[in-house]
Amino acid sequence: xxxxxxxxxxxxxxxxxxxxxxxxxxxxxxxxxxxxxxxxxxxxxxxxxxxxxxxxxxxxxxxxxxxxxxxxxxxxxxxxxxxxxxxxxxxxxxxxxxxxxxxxxxxxxxxxxxxxxxxxxxxxxxxxxxxxxxxxxxxxxxxxxxxxxxxxxxxxxxxxxxxxxxxxxxxxxxxxxxxxxxxxxxxxxxxxxxxxxxxxxxxxxxxxxxxxxxxxxxxxxxxxxxxxx
Amino acid sequence: xxxxxxxxxxxxxxxxxxxxxxxxxxxxxxxxxxxxxxxxxxxxxxxxxxxxxxxxxxxxxxxxxxxxxxxxxxxxxxxxxxxxxxxxxxxxxxxxxxxxxxxxxxxxxxxxxxxxxxxxxxxxxxxxxxxxxxxxxxxxxxxxxxxxxxxxxxxxxxxxxxxxxxxxxxxxxxxxxxxxxxxxxxxxxxxxxxxxxxxxxxxxxxxxxxxxxxxxxxxxxxxxxxxxxxxxxxxxxxxxxxxxxxxxxxxxxxxxxxxxxxxxxxxxxxxxxxxxxxxxxxxxxxxxxxxxxxxxxxxxxxxxxxxxxxxxxxxxxxxxxxxxxxxxxxxxxxxxxxxxxxxxxxxxxxxxxxxxxxxxxxxxxxxxxxxxxxxxxxxxxxxxxxxxxxxxxxxxxxxxxxxxxxxxxxxxxxxxxxxxxxxxxxxxxxxxxxxxxxxxxxxxxxxxxx
Numbered sequence: 001x002x003x004x005x006x007x008x009x010x011x012x013x014x015x016x017x018x019x020x021x022x023x024x025x026x027x028x029x030x031x032x033x034x035x036x037x038x039x040x041x042x043x044x045x046x047x048x049x050x051x052x053x054x055x056x057x058x059x060x061x062x063x064x065x066x067x068x069x070x071x072x073x074x075x076x077x078x079x080x081x082x083x084x085x086x087x088x089x090x091x092x093x094x095x096x097x098x099x100x101x102x103x104x105x106x107x108x109x110x111x112x113x114x115x116x117x118x119x120x121x122x123x124x125x126x127x128x129x130x131x132x133x134x135x136x137x138x139x140x141x142x143x144x145x146x147x148x149x150x151x152x153x154x155x156x157x158x159x160x161x162x163x164x165x166x167x168x169x170x171x172x173x174x175x176x177x178x179x180x181x182x183x184x185x186x187x188x189x190x191x192x193x194x195x196x197x198x199x200x201x202x203x204x205x206x207x208x209x210x211x212x213x214x215x216x217x218x219x220x221x222x223x224x225x226x227x228x229x
Numbered sequence: 230x231x232x233x234x235x236x237x238x239x240x241x242x243x244x245x246x247x248x249x250x251x252x253x254x255x256x257x258x259x260x261x262x263x264x265x266x267x268x269x270x271x272x273x274x275x276x277x278x279x280x281x282x283x284x285x286x287x288x289x290x291x292x293x294x295x296x297x298x299x300x301x302x303x304x305x306x307x308x309x310x311x312x313x314x315x316x317x318x319x320x321x322x323x324x325x326x327x328x329x330x331x332x333x334x335x336x337x338x339x340x341x342x343x344x345x346x347x348x349x350x351x352x353x354x355x356x357x358x359x360x361x362x363x364x365x366x367x368x369x370x371x372x373x374x375x376x377x378x379x380x381x382x383x384x385x386x387x388x389x390x391x392x393x394x395x396x397x398x399x400x401x402x403x404x405x406x407x408x409x410x411x412x413x414x415x416x417x418x419x420x421x422x423x424x425x426x427x428x429x430x431x432x433x434x435x436x437x438x439x440x441x442x443x444x445x446x447x448x449x450x451x452x453x454x455x456x457x458x459x460x461x462x463x464x465x466x467x468x469x470x471x472x473x474x475x476x477x478x479x480x481x482x483x484x485x486x487x488x489x490x491x492x493x494x495x496x497x498x499x500x501x502x503x504x505x506x507x508x509x510x511x512x513x514x515x516x517x518x519x520x521x522x523x524x525x526x527x528x529x530x531x532x533x534x535x536x537x538x539x540x541x542x543x544x545x546x547x548x549x550x551x552x553x554x555x556x557x558x559x560x561x562x563x564x565x566x567x568x569x570x571x572x573x574x575x576x577x578x579x580x581x582x583x584x585x586x587x588x589x590x591x592x593x594x595x596x597x598x599x600x601x602x603x604x605x606x607x608x609x610x611x612x613x614x615x616x617x618x619x620x621x622x623x624x625x626x627x628x629x630x631x632x633x634x635x636x637x638x639x640x641x642x643x644x645x646x647x648x649x650x651x652x653x654x655x656x657x658x659x660x661x662x663x664x665x666x667x668x669x670x671x672x673x674x675x676x677x678x679x
Contacts, residue, residue, distance in 0.1 A: 047678070056674050076591075077591055080586070080589055080591045099238040108230060108235070108585070111231070112588055
C-alpha cells in the first residue's frame, strides 16, 4: 500500500469560534504505482486533502500512511523532511521560483531533501521533459507549457514514491495539456510512482482507470458528529 | 545549493534594493575606515617614537610647543638658549650626543622652515634604526644647504638650485640678502625633515641680522646663569672681549672705510633647541637630566613623545572616538535600511517561502535563508566599504602627506577594523531576525493559496 487514509477528520475554526467541517474520510487507499484522478466541486476540500497527504497540514484526527509511515503522527520537522524525500508536488500555478533558472528550480527541490543535489540527474529530468536546451533560462523566459514541464521535473527530483498533482493542466494551453499529462503519467509509470491527480477536466479524468469523486467518500459531517459525541 | 547561494539568488532578484542597502552600509564603513586611517596616521606620527632622541632641551615654556617646533616644525620657537649651554650638555657624562637646532626663518618660496644644525644631525638616525639617505655633497660653505624631499619636490629644487629666505616667518616679509645653494637632497623620511631646509649652524649665525645686540645677549646670559656665577663670569669675559673688538672695529672702519669680519664668540651665539641622546645602557639618565634641568637653569628637557601623546590621547583620542561613534551610527541607520528592505519584501515573498516549504524546506531553512540575506548585505556592504575606504586613502595619501606631513599608510589595518566585521555580522543578525521570524512563522497552506 502506497497511500492509506483512515478516519481523517479536518475542520477549520472561524474567527468567531465556529468549526467548519472540511474532511471526513473513513478510508481511502492507493496501491504502489497506481494512478488515480480525483474530481470534485470547487471548495470541496481537494486542496486540503492534498495538503494533509503531503504533511503540510495535519488532520484533527486520523492516520495518513505514506510508504508505510503515518506522517500525521510525526512532528512538523519530520514531516518536512519526509515530504522533501518521498512526495513530489505539481501545482496548478507551477510555482517556479523566478530568481532561479530551470535547472536551479529542479536543484532547489533536491536541496532540502538532505541527500545532496544530483546535478546530472536534474539535467536528465529536464532533458526528459524536453527542456535540455533551456536549462539556464529563467522561468520568465519560458512558455507556460515549458514552465509546467520544469515543475514536473522538479517534483520528480527526489525520486518520490508519491506524486500529488493539483490540476496541473488547468493553466496550460490545449497543445500542452496532453503533453504534460502524458509526461506526468508516463514518468510515474516508468518509476513506479503512485499518482494522485486532482482535476476538473472530465477529459483528463477520462484517461484514468480509476477516478474518485471526493464527495463519494468525504463526509465532513462526521467531524461534527464526533465533536458532539 | 546551500542557504547562502539561495539567499544570494534572492538578493539578485531584488537587485536595486539590495545594491542600495548594501551601498549604504558601504558608505558608513568607508567613512569609518577613512577616520581610522587618518587618526592612525596621526597616532603613529605623534605617539610612537618618531624621533631617535631621548630628550629635547629648550628654554622654559610650553613642553608641547617645544616638541611641535623642534620635532614637527609646526610652531614658532619659544625662545633661545645660550650656545654655551650646548657645550655644557655635550660635556655631561650622561649625554652621548647633543645636536643643536637654530630656527625661526622660512624659505621665501614655499615657506619651508630653515634649521641651522651640525653634521651630527645627519649622522644620527632620524628615527630609531633609520639613517638619513642623502644625495649630494657635504655642507662646506656657509651658504650650503641640504633640503628635505618635499621641499625639493614642491619647489622643483635640486642640487645647484639657489634660493633666499625670509626672516622670522613668512609674515615678516623681510627677505635676507644671502643666496643659499642646495648641495644635497634627503631621501623621503615621512617626517618633518622632508619639509625642512638645513643650513650649517655657522651659516645660520652668519646671516645678516641674526646676531643680536650685545646688551640683549648679556641680559639673557645674566638671567640664564643667575644661579651659576662661575659660568656667567666666563661668558661675561667673552662678551666683554667681543664688545671691545666691536668698538675697535667700528673705529677702524671709520678710519679706513673698510670692514673686517671677525669670529663671533660662543657667548654671543644662541640655539633654539638641543636634541639629546643619552646612554642606552643607562635608561634613567634622561630622567635624572630632566629633573636636574627643572630645578636648575632657565631651561627644560622634555620627552619628545609624551606631550604629544597626552594631546593625541586626550583631545584627538576623544575626537576619534566621537567620529567613530558617528560612523557607527551611520552604519546602524544603514542596518535599519536593510531591515526595512527585507521586511517589506517579506509580503511579496510569502508565496516563495510557501513553495520552498512545500518542497521540503524546514522552518529553520527559510529562517536561515533570510538571515543569510541580511548577513550578505551587511558583510558584503562592509567589505565594499572597507575596500573603497582604503582605496580612497591610497588616492588621497600623497595629497595628505603633502598637506600635513603625516606618514599615511593607506592599507594599515586599525584594530578597530578587525572588530568591524564581527559587529556587522551581529548587526545582520539583529536586523535580519524579525524578517527571518516572519519567514519562520509563514503558514505554508495559506501562503500557497495566496
